[in-house]
Amino acid sequence: MILNFTNTTENLVDNGYIFDFLQIFVNTTFIFYGFITNLINSMVFMHSKLRSNSTFNYFLVIALANSIYMGVSFFYFVTRCRLICSFANSYASQLYLFIFCNYIKNIAAFVVLFFQITVSFQRFLIISNITKIKIPNIFLLLVVFILFSAGFNLPVVLSREIIKLPFKNGTQKEEFTLIFNDYGKSLFSKWFIISINIFRSVFLTSLVFIINILSLIEFRKSIEKKRKIKLSNKGDEESNESKANRNLTRMVIIMSFIYFGGNIPNIVTYILQQFLDNNGIVYRAYFFLVGIIYLGTQSSDILVFLKFNKVYRQTFKKMFTFKIK
Numbered sequence: 438m439i440l441n442f443t444n445t446t447e448n449l450v451d452n453g454y455i456f457d458f459l460q461i462f463v464n465t466t467f468i469f470y471g472f473i474t475n476l477i478n479s480m481v482f483m484h485s486k487l488r489s490n491s492t493f494n495y496f497l498v499i500a501l502a503n504s505i506y507m508g509v510s511f512f513y514f515v516t517r518c519r520l521i522c523s524f525a526n527s528y529a530s531q532l533y534l535f536i537f538c539n540y541i542k543n544i545a546a547f548v549v550l551f552f553q554i555t556v557s558f559q560r561f562l563i564i565s566n567i568t569k570i571k572i573p574n575i576f577l578l579l580v581v582f583i584l585f586s587a588g589f590n591l592p593v594v595l596s597r598e599i600i601k602l603p604f605k606n607g608t609q610k611e612e613f614t615l616i617f618n619d620y621g622k623s624l625f626s627k628w629f630i631i632s633i634n635i636f637r638s639v640f641l642t643s644l645v646f647i648i649n650i651l652s653l654i655e656f657r658k659s660i661e662k663k664r665k666i667k668l669s670n671k672g673d674e675e676s677n678e679s680k681a682n683r684n685l686t687r688m689v690i691i692m693s694f695i696y697f698g699g700n701i702p703n704i705v706t707y708i709l710q711q712f713l714d715n716n717g718i719v720y721r722a723y724f725f726l727v728g729i730i731y732l733g734t735q736s737s738d739i740l741v742f743l744k745f746n747k748v749y750r751q752t753f754k755k756m757f758t759f760k761i762k
Contacts, residue, residue, distance in 0.1 A: 699734025
């Protein structure tokens with residue numbers, strides 16, 4: 438018996454099984470790593486040693502929102518597990534895709550970006566020595582950002598509906614799928630949703646980038662000014678505090694550049710989502726690659742924290758390392 442591997446491979450690709458495999462095993466691994474790293478970040482920033490610093494409180498919210506994003510994304514494989522499961526098209530899996538993936542996850546992503554803007558703007562004010570502008574209370578910011586994100590992403594939910602699929606091959610198994618409804622198919626809806634995603638992936642991400650470019654310019658001026666000072670009247674404690682402040686600024690700037698790079702491919706993803714079949718090969722291949730890039734950037738925070746922040750590093754070691762007696 439001679440197997441036609443070419444036809445077999447083509448059938449696997451046509452049926453999307455290869456992408457199902459990648460989604461189940463590869464993408465889920467990255468998501469799990471991102472969930473664990475952001476959960477660790479949340480635990481570290483909850484420590485009393487870091488709670489007195491408003492910047493660290495912003496990072497705590499970012500880590501928690503990223504944990505929610507990763508937690509929701511982790512179960513995405515239940516909608517793509519046709520190779521090894523029988524519930525990929527169940528009502529529960531499509532409801533999860535409908536509410537959690539298309540709504541809750543987007544809200545979490547918006548909250549992350551809003552607090553990235555907040556922490557970046559805070560560092561800019563500090564570097565520029567601007568004291569007249571005050572950032573509102575973190576709890577007020579959190580409520581406003583969540584409400585805005587929930588309302589802003591509502592059209593994404595309203596544009597889709599879950600429908601029951603016809604029975605296949607005489608079976609009586611009920612299967613469902615998520616599709617665009619009449620409103621979602623309209624040109625107005627498509628461009629409105631594209632505008633929402635461009636606002637997130639282009640405007641908000643670019644705003645983070647621009648603020649940190651300005652911070653970098655001011656930061657370089659500050660460093661250059663300090664280099665010209667040969668003698669300093671500051672004590673060791675003040676000098677250490679100044680060094681910690683510089684490292685914190687470096688950390689925020691580097692993180693913003695990483696986020697910006699990871700979000701750029703998302704722009705194309707959201708446009709393709711409106712005009713291509715979301716189960717098609719082209720969209721799924723691009724979606725998979727972009728997902729890996731985005732997950733990598735969202736999971737990189739812990740490495741930056743460990744590299745540039747002494748307080749985080751000390752707290753991390755205290756919480757997660759054990760002395761061998």
